[in-house]
Amino acid sequence: MEKCTAVLLAAGEGTRMKSTKPKVLHEAAGIPMIGWPLAALREAGADKIIVVTGPGMQALRDAAGEGVLFAEQTERRGTGHAAMQAAPFLTGGGCAVILPGDMPLITADTVKKVIDTAEAGGYACVLLTASYDNPTGYGRIIRDAQGNVLRIVEEANATAEEKKIREANAFVYCVRVPLLLECLKKLSPKPPKNEYYLTDIVEILNEAGEKVGAVVTDAEECLGVNDRVQLAQASALLRRRIAGKHMENGVTLIDPQNTYIDAKSKIGQDTVIYPGVILEDSRIGEGAVLYQGSRISKSVIGAGCTVQNSVVLESEVGAGTTVGPYAYLRPGTQVGEGCRIGDFVEVKNSRIGAGTKVPHLSYVGDADLGEKINIGCGTVFVNYDGKRKFRSVVKSGAFIGCNTNLISPVEIGEGAYIAAGSTITKDVPPHSLAIARSRQIVRTDWKDKRDEE
Numbered sequence: 456m457e458k459c460t461a462v463l464l465a466a467g468e469g470t471r472m473k474s475t476k477p478k479v480l481h482e483a484a485g486i487p488m489i490g491w492p493l494a495a496l497r498e499a500g501a502d503k504i505i506v507v508t509g510p511g512m513q514a515l516r517d518a519a520g521e522g523v524l525f526a527e528q529t530e531r532r533g534t535g536h537a538a539m540q541a542a543p544f545l546t547g548g549g550c551a552v553i554l555p556g557d558m559p560l561i562t563a564d565t566v567k568k569v570i571d572t573a574e575a576g577g578y579a580c581v582l583l584t585a586s587y588d589n590p591t592g593y594g595r596i597i598r599d600a601q602g603n604v605l606r607i608v609e610e611a612n613a614t615a616e617e618k619k620i621r622e623a624n625a626f627v628y629c630v631r632v633p634l635l636l637e638c639l640k641k642l643s644p645k646p647p648k649n650e651y652y653l654t655d656i657v658e659i660l661n662e663a664g665e666k667v668g669a670v671v672t673d674a675e676e677c678l679g680v681n682d683r684v685q686l687a688q689a690s691a692l693l694r695r696r697i698a699g700k701h702m703e704n705g706v707t708l709i710d711p712q713n714t715y716i717d718a719k720s721k722i723g724q725d726t727v728i729y730p731g732v733i734l735e736d737s738r739i740g741e742g743a744v745l746y747q748g749s750r751i752s753k754s755v756i757g758a759g760c761t762v763q764n765s766v767v768l769e770s771e772v773g774a775g776t777t778v779g780p781y782a783y784l785r786p787g788t789q790v791g792e793g794c795r796i797g798d799f800v801e802v803k804n805s806r807i808g809a810g811t812k813v814p815h816l817s818y819v820g821d822a823d824l825g826e827k828i829n830i831g832c833g834t835v836f837v838n839y840d841g842k843r844k845f846r847s848v849v850k851s852g853a854f855i856g857c858n859t860n861l862i863s864p865v866e867i868g869e870g871a872y873i874a875a876g877s878t879i880t881k882d883v884p885p886h887s888l889a890i891a892r893s894r895q896i897v898r899t900d901w902k903d904k905r906d907e908e
């Protein structure tokens with residue numbers, strides 16, 4: 456492949472999104488929309504990528520990541536005007552491949568096909584088109600009787616007859632660089648909004664006697680996201696693709712349409728995922744079962760774990776551990792292998808050793824727990840005095856009775872027992888029993904005596 460420079464147009468405000476955030480930063484299947492065409496361009500082998508941004512779009516620059524050049528379009532005067540901003544970077548010939556930032560379903564294969572067609576056929580320009588069931592909003596492709604592409608007419612400028620054309624412009628172009636630069640100079644603003652249309656280069660090239668070709672693909676891949684309805688459609692299609700790949704790799708999805716796995720998550724073979732599960736940038740081991748309604752974000756879940764109706768954030772869970780139902784693992788939590796984190800248990804910034812059980816209704820905050828500990832129902836690690844946070848340590852083999860308060864910082868020695876209902880304020884030595892509650896007093900026949908008074 457000869458030298459190929461990519462231009463990604465992303466300066467538009469995306470007015471139709473009705474958002475304070477630039478359109479291309481809205482997420483589709485877990486990554487900012489712009490990430491999808493960028494990935495396709497990288498995979499297609501673009502030598503250089505220029506992103507045209509609007510003024511003050513620092514967040515967009517951050518999202519685009521390494522190895523990208525930026526051109527700024529200070530005034531939004533249309534797609535042609537946006538492409539002009541990239542002109543100073545278009546040096547050294549070859550071809551330019553132009554994509555919009557709002558086309559998340561475009562694949563590297565299709566981008567490559569457009570580039571290869573241009574090269575193989577000696578075209579000045581090859582564009583990508585698709586036949587849409589409802590082409591409203593897209594530029595329509597006007598062909599002559601022989602099928603040659605003559606020009607693109609925008610929705611706002613189309614006649615009633617032209618609006619009936621279902622073949623529309625997808626917004627992927629491969630153009631010879633010197634010809635593109637000449638065309639951009641010839642663009643003039645078009646009504647109704649006085650914008651420079653990039654689409655006009657097709658007519659300009661034809662008038663100059665240059666060869667223009669088209670690659671036709673399916674409309675699904677060419678969905679342009681202008682509003683939130685299209686964002687939802689594109690996201691659903693991306694998720695379907697992602698789910699399909701996981702199923703091919705041996706993951707069972709009980710109801711793929713109602714499972715929300717983002718682009719960054721990895722899942723081991725023979726894992727089963729029930730509906731309503733949300734996976735964000737997470738790694739799930741082999742043979743795990745994720746039951747309904749769990750959200751797992753930036754976390755690692757080991758092989759053979761089960762997670763049910765739980766929220767797991769920035770945490771690690773060892774193999775064979777069960778989580779939930781209704782557990783909440785907050786950032787900084789590391790749970791070992793073969794543990795049980797049961798119902799209504801919250802764990803924050805804590806380490807829990809292998810085989811330890813926190814079966815129900817407990818709060819474990821800022822604590823280091825050894826192995827094979829039993830934490831009784833209703834135990835609270837009292838880690839906060841209203842000003843500062845403190846850590847506590849529970850050594851392996853300890854048994855914490857139900858409804859215990861551990862006032863941090865406190866250390867419970869190996870194999871120590873805490874009587875139920877204790878409020879522990881001092882360290883407990885290994886192998887001892889600590890009881891920290893008032894003794895029970897029984898006054899016999901108390902009721903009868905009172906009634907006599």
Ligand code: UD1
Nearest residue numbers: 464465466467531532533534537555556557593594624679
């Ligand atoms: C555009 C095409 C239309 C095509 C459709 C495909 C034009 C005139 N129309 O229409 O033929 O069918 O895409 O989805 O090209 N942008 C800028 N600066 C601007 C304006 C836009 O950088 O001043 C960027 C946007 O960020 C976006 C892309 O260009 O990524 C397309 O702009 P948009 O306004 O969405 O164009 P459409 O109306 O969808």
Ligand code: CA
Nearest residue numbers: 557679680681
């Ligand atoms: Ca668009």
